[in-house]
Amino acid sequence: MKATGKISSWYVADLVLSRPEAKVRHIVEAIGTSDVNRGRSFAQQYCPKETPRIYGSYEEVYQDPNVDIVYIGTPHAFHKNNCLDAIAAGKHVLCEKPFTINAREAREVFEAAREKGVFIAEAMWLRHRPLAIELQRLLHQEKAIGEIFQATSHFGSEIDIPNLPLDKYYRQNSMGAGSLLDIGIYALTWIVLSLDSELEADRAKPKILAAQTHWEDVEITSTAILQYPSTGRQGIATSTTMAIGNPDLLARVHGTAGSIEVHGSCPSAPDSFTLYPSFNMGAGDKVFRGEGKKYDFSAPGRGFQYQADNIALDVLSGRLESSIVPQSETIRTMEIMDEIRRQGGTRYPSD
Numbered sequence: 001m002k003a004t005g006k007i008s009s010w011y012v013a014d015l016v017l018s019r020p021e022a023k024v025r026h027i028v029e030a031i032g033t034s035d036v037n038r039g040r041s042f043a044q045q046y047c048p049k050e051t052p053r054i055y056g057s058y059e060e061v062y063q064d065p066n067v068d069i070v071y072i073g074t075p076h077a078f079h080k081n082n083c084l085d086a087i088a089a090g091k092h093v094l095c096e097k098p099f100t101i102n103a104r105e106a107r108e109v110f111e112a113a114r115e116k117g118v119f120i121a122e123a124m125w126l127r128h129r130p131l132a133i134e135l136q137r138l139l140h141q142e143k144a145i146g147e148i149f150q151a152t153s154h155f156g157s158e159i160d161i162p163n164l165p166l167d168k169y170y171r172q173n174s175m176g177a178g179s180l181l182d183i184g185i186y187a188l189t190w191i192v193l194s195l196d197s198e199l200e201a202d203r204a205k206p207k208i209l210a211a212q213t214h215w216e217d218v219e220i221t222s223t224a225i226l227q228y229p230s231t232g233r234q235g236i237a238t239s240t241t242m243a244i245g246n247p248d249l250l251a252r253v254h255g256t257a258g259s260i261e262v263h264g265s266c267p268s269a270p271d272s273f274t275l276y277p278s279f280n281m282g283a284g285d286k287v288f289r290g291e292g293k294k295y296d297f298s299a300p301g302r303g304f305q306y307q308a309d310n311i312a313l314d315v316l317s318g319r320l321e322s323s324i325v326p327q328s329e330t331i332r333t334m335e336i337m338d339e340i341r342r343q344g345g346t347r348y349p350s351d
Ligand SMILES: NC(=O)C1=CN([C@@H]2O[C@H](COP(=O)(O)OP(=O)(O)OC[C@H]3O[C@@H](n4cnc5c(N)ncnc54)[C@H](OP(=O)(O)O)[C@@H]3O)[C@@H](O)[C@H]2O)C=CC1
Pocket: 002, 003, 004, 005, 006, 007, 008, 032, 033, 034, 035, 038, 073, 074, 075, 076, 078, 096, 097, 098, 123, 125, 167, 168, 169, 181, 182, 268
């Protein structure tokens, strides 16, 4: 465990949930932090039954022989160097999303992990959720809404960027600030997991048309239209830090025989979806649709336990990449975001 920020607290709390039926038990062996006192209160608050060693540097975590896998929860501008340091020490790595600032950095990190023979994966926890896995099965195997032709997803947060302290990563371009890399990545993930077909060509980079708006040099709103080469399927992924998005409609997938609408607190934290038949034109030109079937996936915790279990099982079986979020998928997402930023005019120092 590296860093004691928001995501690290969410992740640790789910790691230690009591789950007698789980296939894996996770142990928080060590916490690396810039502030040892904060590290101690973090451990007391989020994993009170564990006894992690608290280190005042990340390097000490990498050197701890009892640590099998390092989880990186620092701001994304630091992911590349944090990953490279952990890999150099021979540790397996799970690194928060966005994996790096751009695709070039991601390739560099994956190459280093390959050379060292260690496991590494991006913590795109949405893909590990049973909800996302079942939705993909319904869409692509069962073809529950017929031929898919369009998908939309929006992630909105309300963040008062001009008044944030300068050391917050949302506030500074040099820290990788921007709605796309922080939250738009989930909207993009919904589009890709809904529209990807079995055709190899459609797993390549789709055609992209994008726009971004900035406050000073911080990107605050992004819109991207994606078009898949072989099937013509289209998706719209949007994100903003200007206002909270609609929890009843985190994503919508349209097919020739119906649609699926996803609900929850935000696109990274869905808790259910509804499968609807198509709309019809009724008497008096009134548009209506039949009742939907709701699929509920509410569960204790925030949902990080699914990712933690899958990653642990991958590592235990000797895999060097995630079976759910392969490295090629991380690279593709980073390439799509690179292109959106190229068109939208967002540049980071490491580009
Ligand atoms: N999967 C998910 O749902 C979420 C993922 N994220 C991702 O996780 C990453 C971290 O986000 P979040 O937890 O919100 O960030 P926070 O600002 O809350 O925490 C980041 C932590 O990183 C450490 N850190 C190391 N170097 C720096 C530095 N120079 N400036 C600031 N912090 C530093 C600090 O921990 P310490 O002092 O202890 O070393 C700090 O507490 C981002 O990449 C974000 O996109 C964020 C939220 C949710």
